Amino acid sequence: MTxxxxxxxLIMGVFRRRFLSTRMLIMLPILFLxxxxxxxxxxxxxxxxxxxxxxxxxxxxxxxxxxxxxxAGTMAAVLLAHDGISKDRQSGVLELRLSQPMPRWRQSMxxxxxxxxxxxxxxxxxxxxxxxxxGYRSDMWISAGDSIVFVVAAWLVxxxxxxxxxxxxxxxxxxxxxxxxxxxxxxxFTLLWVLFTTLxxxxxxxAVGESxxxxxxxxxxxxxxxxxxxxxxxxxxxxxxxxxRGVSSTGVVMAALAWTVFPLLWFTRRIKRxxx
Amino acid sequence: xxxMDVMEFSSVKFRHKVPAPKWFNPFKKQHGAGIAELDLxxxxxxxxxxxxxxxxxxxxxxRMMSGVLPIESGNVSANGKVxxxxxxxxxxxxxxxxxxxxxxxxxxxxxxxxxxLRGCSKxxxxxxxxxxxxxxxxxxxxxxxxxxxxxxxxxxxxxLGTPDVLVLDEPFNGMDPVAIEAFKRLLQSLxxxxxxxxxxxxxxxxxxxxxxxxxxxxxxxxxxxGTTVSIQEKLGFKQLTEVCxxxxxxxxxxxxxEILEHSSTDxxxxxxxxxxxxxxxxxxxxxxIGVITWREIQPxxxxxLCAATGLDRQSIGMDVENSAWLPMRTLQEEEE
Numbered sequence: 353m354t355x356x357x358x359x360x361x362l363i364m365g366v367f368r369r370r371f372l373s374t375r376m377l378i379m380l381p382i383l384f385l386x387x388x389x390x391x392x393x394x395x396x397x398x399x400x401x402x403x404x405x406x407x408x409x410x411x412x413x414x415x416x417x418x419x420x421x422x423x424a425g426t427m428a429a430v431l432l433a434h435d436g437i438s439k440d441r442q443s444g445v446l447e448l449r450l451s452q453p454m455p456r457w458r459q460s461m462x463x464x465x466x467x468x469x470x471x472x473x474x475x476x477x478x479x480x481x482x483x484x485x486x487g488y489r490s491d492m493w494i495s496a497g498d499s500i501v502f503v504v505a506a507w508l509v510x511x512x513x514x515x516x517x518x519x520x521x522x523x524x525x526x527x528x529x530x531x532x533x534x535x536x537x538x539x540x541f542t543l544l545w546v547l548f549t550t551l552x553x554x555x556x557x558x559a560v561g562e563s564x565x566x567x568x569x570x571x572x573x574x575x576x577x578x579x580x581x582x583x584x585x586x587x588x589x590x591x592x593x594x595x596x597r598g599v600s601s602t603g604v605v606m607a608a609l610a611w612t613v614f615p616l617l618w619f620t621r622r623i624k625r626x627x628x
Numbered sequence: 629x630x631x632m633d634v635m636e637f638s639s640v641k642f643r644h645k646v647p648a649p650k651w652f653n654p655f656k657k658q659h660g661a662g663i664a665e666l667d668l669x670x671x672x673x674x675x676x677x678x679x680x681x682x683x684x685x686x687x688x689x690x691r692m693m694s695g696v697l698p699i700e701s702g703n704v705s706a707n708g709k710v711x712x713x714x715x716x717x718x719x720x721x722x723x724x725x726x727x728x729x730x731x732x733x734x735x736x737x738x739x740x741x742x743x744x745l746r747g748c749s750k751x752x753x754x755x756x757x758x759x760x761x762x763x764x765x766x767x768x769x770x771x772x773x774x775x776x777x778x779x780x781x782x783x784x785x786x787x788l789g790t791p792d793v794l795v796l797d798e799p800f801n802g803m804d805p806v807a808i809e810a811f812k813r814l815l816q817s818l819x820x821x822x823x824x825x826x827x828x829x830x831x832x833x834x835x836x837x838x839x840x841x842x843x844x845x846x847x848x849x850x851x852x853x854g855t856t857v858s859i860q861e862k863l864g865f866k867q868l869t870e871v872c873x874x875x876x877x878x879x880x881x882x883x884x885x886e887i888l889e890h891s892s893t894d895x896x897x898x899x900x901x902x903x904x905x906x907x908x909x910x911x912x913x914x915x916x917i918g919v920i921t922w923r924e925i926q927p928x929x930x931x932x933l934c935a936a937t938g939l940d941r942q943s944i945g946m947d948v949e950n951s952a953w954l955p956m957r958t959l960q961e962e963e964e
Contacts, residue, residue, distance in 0.1 A: 355747075358747065362741065362744050365737075365741055369733070444727035445729070447724040448742070448782070450695075451691075451696045451724075452742065453695075453789075454744075454745045454747065627697055628696060
């Protein structure tokens with residue numbers, strides 16, 4: 353058996369363990385409510401949205417429904433992966449894993465891909481259901497190109513949160529700290545980022561509160577590159593018309609690449625130097 | 629078996645990093661206790677007992693041997709070739725002290741997972757299940773295993789991929805006496821097959837019966853290493869013999885004997901002799917005296933440790949708390 357096929361089998365093992373876990377059973381209804389539920393709501397032909405927004409395409413409806421992924425998908429990724437290392441560290445299994453000859457970078461990839469796949473698979477299925485729901489309810493069918501970008505963007509944001517959670521799990525000596533660190537990061541990027549953006553914008557003399565103000569929109573767009581959720585939304589916006597938040601598509605792709613590569617490198621380095 | 633070197637540790641060193649927060653740097657760390665430039669050669673078929681007090685560095689050394697902790701300086705070689713950490717991990721099977729196996733996975737699934745990590749086949753994992761005596765529990769969930777069974781599972785993982793060296797940290801913990809006996813027999817049979825076994829344990833009685841070579845560790849340093857007899861000689865232990873006879877020794881035989889203890893009842897005369905002459909037993913039998921007991925007394929591992937470190941039993945016990953704080957002798961570098 354080649355090292356890659358051994359790695360694949362081990363990834364499947366992690367995936368199976370996570371996917372069939374009790375916490376996944378608890379989170380599945382929440383994911384169902386947030387992802388297809390949002391799509392169902394936003395595809396209502398009589399929907400009344402703030403600022404007189406009316407989704408005119410399926411991509412716009414899916415963009416609005418992406419809030420379900422930002423809230424429930426990323427939270428589920430964090431909850432699934434937060435004890436990926438800390439649990440093994442506490443039980444002593446980590447010591448046994450670290451004493452195995454498989455290179456540490458492969459072991460780190462097994463953890464990342466296994467944990468990520470366990471949330472990416474249900475989210476993908478629920479997104480496909482959402483796309484069908486949007487088409488069924490509003491008779492606006494999403495194009496293949498848009499659906500690929502939406503799914504890949506969701507995979508990326510889930511990957512980023514999975515790596516954050518695993519990093520926290522590797523840094524923390526016990527599970528309480530690991531979950532506090534992961535949830536804290538999720539809280540910052542999901543709930544506090546708006547406050548942070550507004551504060552920085554106000555300090556820079558940008559007209560905060562005027563949603564139509566172009567300079568605020570550009571400022572917010574650029575600052576969003578520093579947040580995984582912001583980059584996720586930037587990726588989705590590349591498929592929307594008449595959206596200009598001062599960041600080019602190339603810039604968005606580069607930011608997405610940076611958010612993927614640097615945390616992964618950091619995590620691999622952590623695992624290489626990890627001591628029980 | 630027994631005289632072929634399988635692995636050589638030359639001047640290996642590792643020091644733990646311990647928190648030393650300062651007001652301007654709360655995450656500051658400094659070097660703490662560890663292993664100081666240790667040399668150790670392991671031979672095939674040898675069973676080495678690693679003995680030391682708590683905090684002496686036994687677990688740290690075993691983790692270094694198994695590639696879990698990095699070797700900061702020095703090297704590990706086999707057949708004259710310096711081993712990389714990955715190669716070291718391939719050659720060493722490690723059984724850590726505490727592994728609390730839990731979850732819904734079965735024994736078989738767990739062994740297969742570690743076989744994949746170790747690069748061996750699924751069949752070898754299934755064979756190991758028989759070796760460790762968990763065949764009937766192969767499909768049992770980890771949650772349902774007793775402590776002894778969990779220890780066996782950890783041993784099974786250490787045995788995967790037929791390692792040259794087996795490193796066992798406190799393997800007897802949680803085992804019943806029957807399991808300990810079976811475990812010892814298993815280790816002896818593995819040693820006969822040429823595997824070098826390094827075992828640390830606080831069950832000194834069990835260890836004493838198992839090992840053929842002793843390594844005494846104190847404050848991260850190997851204070852003595854060799855067979856029990858050679859260490860005794862090196863540390864200046866005299867040969868003690870316990871003798872129990874059915875009547876008093878005649879005066880001509882008593883002359884020149886170093887008697888450390890003597891007690892008598894109506895029918896028995898009990899003595900502890902130091903450096904008893906080789907022909908003494910023959911002379912006693914010739915003189916018609918009945919010999920009830922004739923036994924050489926080996927110093928206990930604790931006595932050896934005390935002699936090697938120059939500390940008494942009480943100090944050794946007290947030293948447990950201090951050892952982590954004191955700078956090590958041979959490093960000759962200023963502590964931060």
